């Protein structure tokens with residue numbers, strides 16, 4: 215099987231060819247393109263509306279009450295379209311203290327509800343901690359799933375209103391990666407690396423970015439233009 219995922223993602227050929235190939239759903243399947251960002255045109259296409267978001271979580275995680283609102287406004291803000299959020303009523307991810315990336319990938323795949331799968335399908339998996347990247351509050355490993363790590367939020371703040379902002383910020387950051395955005399060296403931007411990785415840093419509610427900054431908005435507008 216030919217697969218572009220075997221090449222380094224930032225290989226020049228890959229970078230030049232990928233955007234073209236991504237616009238052809240059949241080619242995307244054929245080449246098994248599943249890197250973060252590989253579904254960006256499908257997500258941004260206006261005909262794929264609403265965006266379907268499935269939330270799966272581990273038994274000791276209680277998703278925040280505002281999670282649905284954050285996800286809906288995140289999609290509206292970036293893609294100008296509605297989202298339909300389905301928070302599973304029972305935990306779909308096996309209980310563990312932490313998870314390797316391979317375990318995250320396997321558990322996420324197994325938890326996906328096949329009835330919800332479509333070109334505009336997004337999965338959020340909420341667990342305690344990443345074993346491979348323990349100081350991350352979030353990570354993306356494939357084109358359609360974002361992972362959120364609750365232990366990191368609790369280590370960063372004991373105050374629930376600050377943790378709420380951390381969750382919202384992390385979700386929007388990981389979503390940015392799934393839409394093809396890279397890190398930006400600007401700490402007040404949602405795509406700053408400090409949003410998902412912390413080094414003994416205590417956040418104040420005032421310096422947790424929750425907005426897409428001008429360079430990311432330009433990139434998102436270009437994506438919407440290219441996809442439609």
Ligand SMILES: [Zn+2]
Nearest residue numbers: 391397407410
């Ligand atoms: Zn990142």
